[in-house]
Amino acid sequence: MAFHRFGHLALEPEQMLSNREIETNARSTRNPFPIVVDIWSLGPRRLQANRYLAKKWKLRIATMPSWVVNALFQAGAKIPALQLDTPKLSIYGPNNALDKSASHLSFTGREVLRAQRELARMGIDSNKSFVCLVVRDSGHYMSSGENESVGYNLLNTDISTFELAAQSLAERGYQVIRMGAGSEKPISIKHPNIFDYAKSKLRSPFLDIYIAGNCSFAVSTQTGPDCVSLAFRRPVCYIDIARYNQFFLGTNIAYWNPTTLIKNGSRMTLQQVMDSGVALLKDPDDFEKLGIVSVRSTPESIRDLVMGYAQLYENGFVVTEEEKKSAKLANDIIESGMGQFALNKFGKITAQVNPVFLRQQGDWFLA
Secondary structure (H helix, E strand, O other): OOOOOOOHOOOOOOHHHHHHHHHHHHHHOOOOOOOOOOOOOOOOOOHOOHHHHHHHHHHOEEEOOOOHHHHHHHHHHHHHOOOOOOOOOOOOOOOOOOHHHOOOOOOOHHHHHHHHHHHHOOOOOOOOOOEEEEEOOOOOHHHHOOOHHHHHHHHOOOOOHHHHHHHHHHHOOOOOEEEEOOOOOOOOOOOOOOOOOOOOOOHHHHHHHHHHHHHEEEEOOOOHHHHHHOOOOOOOOEEOOHHHHHOOOOOOOOOEEEEEEEOOOOOOOHHHHHHHHHHHHHHHHHHHHHOOEEEOOOOHHHHHHHHHHHHHHHHHOOOOOOHHHHHHHHHHHHHHHHHHHHHHHHOOOOOOOOOHHHHHHHHOOOO
């Protein structure tokens, strides 16, 4: 598996276990054969994106040292009869697996007590509601010596644009915990309910997982820690999504706000995004090659989108009939536009566009 990527380490095993559960239930009244054995390698310990998470998975899945699995592959390359079936590494899937199963990860009582103590040292009350703020920037890859192409400006975001949203959440009573690996630009806003955990000396692989897995909800620009939230079935509000085919369109706990894409000086409607093939773009550089410009949400807009989502969360995700119609129209356009690709990759489209976005911009976006 892609053990060196945080999101993959969180969701690849979760997807596999959930899919296996679905398949087992589907054939429970029929022939139980064939018996399938899954063998996983979590990679060399020094390369694992989160060693604590890898340890948790070892309690749930059959694992072997990476050198053993590598030897099995080499044997299969020489002797066809010994070849292993190797599924494509993916954090998505056509079975809507995250919608149809409970999380396969949990914390022991001892781990909960440990988390309470460690969070208290940072001033965080684990018994009160908290929100994870996950904002991708270029700092992580720069710190590891990797250079991102210009196209990745489509994905990277300045944390300062989320400070109004963080402040509004904090004033509403939420504790806002900014996640990250420590290489990010610090958050500058000061508030007793806002914690820049990413820059804390008390940050740890254990707390990385515990916080993301226990938040009320996460606000994210789509990167690593939000996958942990999804694995624990915590809802996520995504901001400024541009790459549709790299999003969690088959997961109903993902609510999203599309970024505004401009081509030839005009905003692209959702239908135009589908008809032009832009929805299938994967490489961020391809947007620039096609002359497509992403217009990011303003700090004020992000605040409004996030606070609307917070109210939606507090109301148990109950929406009006009009909001249901708009959300269905958006998903119908995506399903029709992406066709068989969407069915094969996501299954039924169950993620929802944030009702606040549709109220504000639905007239042109769904035109």
